[in-house]
Amino acid sequence: MLGSGGATAAGAGPGSTGPAAAPAAQAAGLHVSDGRLLEANGNDFVLRGVNHAHTWYPGETDALGHIKAKGANAVRVVLSDGTRWTRNDAADVAHVIALCKEHRLICVLEVHDTTGYGEEGAAATLDQAADYWIGIQDALAGQEDYVILNIGNEPFGNTGYEQWTAHTTAAVQKLRNAGFQHTLMVDAPNWGQDWTFTMRDNAAQVFAADPARNTVFSVHMYGVFDTAAEVQDYLGRFVDAGLPIAVGEFGHNHSDGDPDEDAILATAEQLGIGYLGWSWSGNSGGVDYLDMVNGFDPDSLTSWGERLFDGANGIAATAEEATVYGEDPGDPGDPGDPGDPAACEVGYRVVNAWGSGFQGEVVLHNTGSAALDGWSLSWTFPDGQRISNLWGGTATQNGTEVTVEAASYTAHVPPGGSVTLGFTATLDGGANGAPSGFAVDGTGCGTA
Template structure:
C-alpha cells in the first residue's frame, strides 16, 4: 500500500464492491495518431517510439522518503525489472524534489536501462486526507520541471498524482483529472501521461471505469494510460479479471500501477490472478514496494538489500508470471548503444539424426543480470531433446530458455554456459540471432555449421 492511509479510509474501501458500472461495448477508444516521439499509446497499447509493444514489469521505489538509497535502481534492474515507478513530492506534504534531483533520477534510470514512471505522492487521498495536494497543484509541479522532462519522452512517463482521490464523493475525481491532463498538454508536454483511480487508487465504486472514455478523449494526443491499484479490494479472481478486461475490451490502455499480495487486516489480495491476468493480457504491473514501508509486510527487500528478498519480493521477482520470467527491456536501450549481451553458439558433436550443442551467454553490461530468458530460432527443424544449465521450451522453430538455479545470475563481464542435445535433419545451420530478456544480443561466430 502507500506510505500513509487512515484506518477509516481502508475500512470504507471494502464497503461497496457491488454495483460497479462497466465500460459499455459502444464506448471504445478512438484510434489517434500520437504526437509523442517516444512512448505513446496506439490501439489501446503502450508502445515505444519504434512501435514496439512495451509491457511494464517493475516495482515502486520510495525515493522521496529515502533519497540516500541511490543504489536501489541498479539493484531493481539487476533483478530483471524493465520499469521503476519513483515516488516524488511537490513539497505540499513532504520535502520537495528539486529539478536537479529529478534530473538525477532520470539519468539513473537511463544508466540502468529502466523506463522511469515519475509520480507526485502528495495527492494521495485528496478529499478525504486533509493533508493531500490537489491534482492541479501536482500539474503545476510538473510544469515547473518541464526543462528537465523535455526530450525524455522515450524514457519517462508522468503519473500526475498518486491515488488522487479518497472515498469521499469519488465522482469528483473526473473533472480535476481532465483539467490536469489538459493543463499539461496546454503547457506543451508530449509524454505519455498516467492517471490513477479514485477510492485511494482502487476504484471500488467504478468511477474511473465508468468515466475512462471521457478522460481519454480529453487528451488531445491520445497518449494517456490508466492505472488501477489492486490491494485487498481485489481478493477474488472475478473482480480482477472483470476490471482489467473491461478496459482491454474498450481498447483503453491500463496497467496495475500498484499491487500487494500479503494478507492484512482488511483482506488477502489475489496477487496470483493479478500477475497471471496481466501476463495473459500483456498489461504492465508495478508492485509495491521495494523497501521502507511503514507496513513492512509490503517490503520486497529488508533494508534495501537485494540479497535479502522477503517472501513478497521472491514472489514478485521470481515466482510464476513474475518479473524475472516476463520482463523485456525497452528496445530504446538497444538503439545505437550496443547490446548488453553476447551469445556464442557451437556444435560440440554430431551423429545421424542428432547433435550436441553449447551456448555461452556473456553479460557485457555494467550490472549483473538475474533471472533471464534467452530466445532464438532454429533454421532447419532442429528440436531440443535435453538441456543442462537451463530449461527450454520450444514452439516450432522458436526456443526460449530460462535459467537453472546455478546459472540464474550472470555477473557483469561474466558468462554462463548451457549444453543441450537436439534432433536434426541433413542440414544443421546455427541460429543467427539471439535475444536476452527481449533485447538483441551480439552473436559470436558459430564454430560448426553443416
C-alpha cells in the first residue's frame, strides 16, 4: 500500500488457476508443499501478523517487539531499493532480520518502490527490485528459516497489468539463478487487488516457472473485496487449485471502498491461509485510520488494532509461533544435568568495508560436551574500532574491550553448534586489525 493507491472494482469473473505443478525437491528452510507454506521440519506455518513501515520510520525498531507482544508470529517489513525512498542497505536489513529473530517473528521483507509500476511513473520495476535483493544477498544468505522475500509491492497499477505474468516470472527466475532458495512472495497487480484476475488466472504458470516451486502469492484486500462472496471466491480458487495464497495487506476501511474485514479474517481462518494487516502505525495521505496503534504507542490501540489483534479470528486467537524458535526461553523446563564445561572457538571476518567503517561477523562455535546457555562473549579490538550496531546480542564497549550478551534466539548453543553475530563499526584511522582475546563467560576461546 502507498497512500491511498487506487483500484477499480469489478464483479467476479470467469477463470481458473488450473492445476499446480508438482513440487520440486524440498527447499531449505521455509518452503511450499502441496499448496501450503511449511517450515523446514514440515510444520504448517500460517502467517498471522501486520505490516510495519520501516523504511519511512527507521527509528521505530521497537515496533517489532511490540508487534510480537500483541501475539503476531510474523511481520511484513517495508523496505526501499533507493528508487523512490532512502535505500535500506545490507547492514540495515541484517539488523531488521536480527530483530525479527530476537522477537521470534518470521520476517517478510518487501521492496515498496515497485508500487503501481506501469501507472505510477516513479515506480521501480520488478527487475530493479530483484537487483536490489541480489545486491544485499550477503545479509539474506542462510536466513531461509526466518525470511520470506516479497519481491516487490503491488507491481502494476491499473495500466500495463497484462505484463504482470512475464515480469513476475522473470524476477523469480532471476533470483533463483542468483542462488536464492528463500520462499518468494509475489504481489498481485491492480494495486495488489487483482480485480482483473490477472494473478488468479496465471498463478499456476508463474508457480511452475519457479525452479524451486517455492513461491507464495499475495493479494491485497481493500475496497474491491467488500463482500464475503468475493473474498471466499478469490481465496477459495487458489486453495482448490493447490496454490499457496496469503492476504499480504488488508484493512477495515479504504478510500476505494469498505472491505469486509470480518469475511477476510473468517475465510483466512477457515482455509488456513495467512494474513498480514496494514499497518502498525505511521499512515498518512488520508488513510491514517489504518493505523493499529496511535503514534507507535503499543498501549494506544485504535479500533482497527483492537479488531485485528483481539477480535474474532484475529491474531491473538489464531497465531502460532514458528517452531524454528523452539521452546519459549521464558519456560526453561528441566535444567537437567549441566554436563561438562563447554569449550569454544571463534571465527572472525570483515564482510564489507568503507572509508570510515566496516561490517564484521563473529561466529561462536561450541566445541564442548555441554550446551552454552545465556553466554557472554568478550574480545579486544586492536585499532580503536567502535561498534555502532550489533545483531545477535547486546553489545557494550569500554574503550577497546567489547562484551556481547546473548539475545534470546542465540542464547542456546548445543554441543557442536554455532551462532553468528553481525555488526557495523566505525574506524579510528585506517587500521582495522582482527580482534583478540575472545572469551566466553571469562574463559578463553580458540580461533576457528
